[in-house]
Amino acid sequence: MQRLANKIAIITGGARGMGAETARLFVAEGAHVIIADLLEQEGATLAAELGEAASFQRLDVGCEENWQRLVQATLERHGRIDVLVNNAAVLVFGAIEQLSKAEFERALSINLTGTFLGIHSVAPIMREQGCGSIVNISSVDGLRGVNALAAYVSSKWGVRGLTKVAALELGPHGVRVNSVHPGGVDTLMSNPTGATRDELAGQYRTVPQQRIGAPEEIARATLFLASDDASYCNGSELSVDGGVAAGAYYPGLPGSPI
Template sequence: MNRLAGKTAIITGGARGMGAATCRLFVEQGAKVAIADMLEVEGRALAAELGNAARFYPHDVTSEESWAALMRNVEKDLGAVDVLVNNAGVLLFKTLLDTSLADYERILKVNLVGEFLGIKAVAPGMVERGRGSIINLSSVDGMKGANGLAAYASSKWGVRGLTKVAAMELGHRGVRVNSVHPGGVDTAMGNPGQRSREQVNQGFTNIALQRVGESSEVAAATLFLASDESSYMVGAEIVVDGGMTAGHYYVGMPGAPGM
């Protein structure tokens, strides 16, 4: 129950979904957590739920000034930052030809530039202390193509490359940088219509586990990378996707469900 004892973590996009699940799990495992998000109502409610081990900080991941203020406040309130979870992200379902330049730049700015700025903000202190773990949330769509996700997939492929470069430049200085690649997860962002779990699962019948993922399942992978248990992992990609990148079933062929 103390896999993160003595560690301070910043979790961006921490007010709901995968971020909130990660905040809860980190606190449960002994960490002090900075919930960084633009969603103040949800963020403050989560901080109140988690008690003295968590604090909420209004934060815009696309702003260097916001990152600087966040670092000052977290270090003052909770201590030096040991872990950064670059979780904040936005999703856009549009074909490439229907995606405007403004749409494209907005998605890249949050999903990719936001993670770049996060690394820039926390890495100097981690390097000075000779230790730290940065976990970048990418996606299965950073490992394959997908229709309707031109901007989102571009940003998540970018996160994958950024993680590799940061791992090489920071690893020998004591800072481990890795990425987590969720598949479909039942969150407000991925399921904005709040369809039932049974309805959502209908879209996952052609993958191995035949269901959508849960935020807690992604949080568990993030916890492992944040903990000292992953001390020899840097530049790694952990896929949490129910088998989405393993392949899709050919219905009616041997080995498919029901055959």
């Protein structure tokens, strides 16, 4: 049986990368997917590839008016919203001393404020329905600190905390809110040079699974939390990181591959 049969799902940042793989998997599992993104050509192309089970809507996640239009259009066409995947994000590099206020705020606007606006926009609909699932894509860097990623790490820790609050507030109304914490994933954001996975292997020697993740591996975790298979998961954190969050190796000691 399809795990998202007849569900209406919105996926932000759905035009490419993890969002696109999630859209493909959701459609295969019976959902109608609204691909929400600023990348109009890529989003429309993906929607056409997926056929009648998908549609594209332009969305700037940091704009409240855009969210209002998206929600209204979805309700007019489908009458309900069952799943929201807050996936849209940017990766901003820079040491704290060199990072500008504008760069820091850009990461927060997309990664954290965008997630807040998504929850804020669909919560009244899901509460009235008495059901719904919100999956917020955080990061393994929402579980730890990383040098040169002050803006990104701050935003992803914020997504983690926001998920907890939303789960507390919406849980009594039948709405589940959980977070996924990917490690390195082979997408344009994490692999901008397009290196092969074999070429990247050396960078992942410290990861227990010794490799970069694939977008479809994150999509499967998101599917689980979106579906009724996760009916008793609320406010949870699902790490899909190849073991990064488990800890670090001490090179040369027993059990270490390096």
